[in-house]
Amino acid sequence: MCSSGCPTASKMDITPRKMVRLIQLGREEVLNSKTMWVCLSCFTCVVRCPRKIDLAKLGEALRQIRLRKGLDHIHISEIPEEERKKLPQIALVSNFRKFTS
Known part of the structure; x- marks a missing residue:
């Protein structure tokens, strides 16, 4: 539901739902996903999410974690x-x- 209106969902290697699950499980592999880089921060997912999860903010946090480790995209x-x-x-x-x- 959250990603149904996402203009870049077809370019994501993992769904936003899976991204959230990987974060919950503490799986570092989420940092290797390209999903966080193709997000446009248009907030469509944030508006549509029935659980009120701010996926755009999570994506930005993941980008910052990678960049702070010196892993440029x-x-x-x-x-x-x-x-x-x-x-x-x-x-x-x-x-x-x-x-x-």
């Missing part, structure tokens, strides 16, 4: 130079703020 060297030239500077800056430690 993106590296500038992985972005082709021609793409870097085309991208607006604000897109690069916002991505590095969100995806790097």
Whole structure:
């Protein structure tokens, strides 16, 4: 129900429900999921969740845990130079703020 309106649910490797369960069980494998990175923080899941779980906040917390461990999600060297030239500077800056430690 929570993820039925999620615009990026099809890109997630684990469902938000499974993400919550892994967190409850203390399973570190949740930190290797790409689900937290594809979340747009649009809060659709938060509004729809019958249990009032703030999935966007959980995703942000997981991102912060990874980044504080120095596990960056993106590296500038992985972005082709021609793409870097085309991208607006604000897109690069916002991505590095969100995806790097």
